[in-house]
Amino acid sequence: MATRIPTRILMTAGAAALALTVSACGSSGRSTGSGSGDGALVWALTQGSEATFRASATEWNKAHPDSKVNYQFFQNDPYKQKLRTAVGAGNGPVLFENWGGGALGDYVKARKVADLTSDLDQNPQWKNRIFPSVLKAATIDGKVYGVPVNGVQPVVLYYNKQLLGKVGAQPPKTWDDLLTLVAKLKAKGIAPLSMGGASKWPDLMWLEYLVDRVGGPDTFANIAAGNKGAWSDPAVLKAAQMIKQLVDAGGFSKGFTSVSADTGQAEAQVYTGKAAMILQGSWAYGTMATGSPKFVSDGNLGWSGFPAVAGGKGDATNIVGNPANFFSVSAQAGAKDKKNAVSYLKDGVYNDSYVDSLLKNGDVPPVKDLDAKIKASANADWSTYVYNLTRDAKNFQLSWDQALTPALGDTLLTHLDQLFLGQISPQQFCAQMDQATAK
Known part of the structure; x- marks a missing residue:
């Protein structure tokens, strides 16, 4: 299993500062806003699933040159205030990584996050692939404001x-x-x-x-x-x-x-x-x-x-525990950027190559019908246990300090x-x- 900094540990460092952590590898963190002309802007963690995200973007952009996604990665601590400021100024990313729960709820109350419920309902093959217990962590007042993008914890x-x-x-x-x-x-x-x-x-x-x-x-x-x-x-x-x-x-x-x-x-x-x-x-x-x-x-x-x-x-x-990390879409994104972002989340995330990359990194994605892939992965006994545990859970409670x-x-x-x-x-x-x- 790849060595990585637990996202749970990264979260605790900034719970008081809105706690939506997205990291990066020394980027200056330029903000092009939701309507950037060179594709949907994505903010995501430098640790954890960065390799999967980068590979996913390369694959997606090659196949979809007119609806690219462009990732930027930020260090954990500077990001928290940066995201709050950028979103508040209407200059935030189209997609941003988060943990769901109370911190995401703050953005929802401020009407800064797009409701993805109808997008999921109109694409049941997408919605039905995800473990319901995991999707619940980004569901607020019955509406879905984020979709999982990495492994369960x-x-x-x-x-x-x-x-x-x-x-x-x-x-x-x-x-x-x-x-x-x-x-x-x-x-x-x-x-x-x-x-x-x-x-x-x-x-x-x-x-x-x-x-x-x-x-x-x-x-x-x-x-x-x-x-x-x-x-x-x-x-x-x-x-x-x-x-x-x-x-x-x-x-x-x-x-x-x-x-x-x-x-x-x-x-x-x-x-x-x-x-x-x-x-x-x-x-x-x-x-x-x-x-x-x-x-x-x-x-x-x-x-x-x-x-x-x-x-x-x-x-x-x-x-x-932590059902997963999520990508949410900015409510301030333009119609084209939002459409491209949703398309990427539906077809570019948790596709076969994406899942294979997560498994290689030791992550267990909350996606149905992966039994064969899990059994063929490294650390199969452990990964199978985590997969079955999550799949069969009647309830997966997000860590309270993140849910509140x-x-x-x-x-x-x-x-x-x-x-x-x-x-x-x-x-x-x-x-x-x-x-x-x-x-």
Whole structure:
């Protein structure tokens, strides 16, 4: 799998600055506006899928000389403010890469993003290729404002098979199994779970999954809608109490709150045998395969879904993470540019060569009927698992700090960090988040 900077990590750096990240390779970032005469202008990430985007543009432009797409790539941090400024001035790109969720919703409210619903409905062969659970992340008030353009990034539970073998255990299927496993591992002097707590956002994965498993997707839907008292829902309180239970049981490795998630330290604890498990996004596979190729190639790395919670309302197939990155079309684009952009998204993205390029890079695209291609790809066991997990998910919840507004997402990470540190109680966490939402 190709080494790349996880898009999840890139996102956290600028959540407060609208959080639509698009990067580039040292471009000056000239803005030609939506009506550029040399083709539809596209802004996209320099890391991640850049090679796929470049190859796609070359192929498309050769076959469509009268409706070209011209990519520009920008560094992550400068881009955030640049996009806001350019779109606000009516001089933004025709297409721009984003994560959907709350940040995209801000542009939708400002009427800066084109509604693609009718384009998709009029081309069912296009719409029906995409996993519905992924398309949902760019669907706002029932209308679609973006289409996925790269691979899915679900959060899974990774484990060191050798360490679990030392205590004669299998990966936990239920929450009670996890607590029992924590006790067994600690008795053997093995740290149960690694986590990059210093970065805060890995904490969120535990809350997202537990709230889903206890209360189902509607619990967060109420939070995202800004409903009064939604954070004090019994399912949220129960999830916060379960987090406290896990922390108090010594579930996480010593000093986890000082470990960075941005440097691969947390994953290294798993492949060096210092911790048995880690809950992390699909990008962690690449981190571990790069950090210790032999550990992965020898079959010592295992993976599993998040444990079920007895009596919970959430379906066991539900997953959380980043459904994909999306391309959205500027509402300020001229009719010709918009038509060309939509045509490119329909026929130039996720075609055979595009999919092959993503798979070569280790990405798993959310496109139906790829079983044969997946099985023939590198790291087939892992890619097949991710593909099936995403395809079969009844719900794929976008990371909360991206689904919410950037400001509320930052507040959430701050208070959740305090919960993990034992500085506030589960009840205080819920109350503080209700207060923040009401502001």
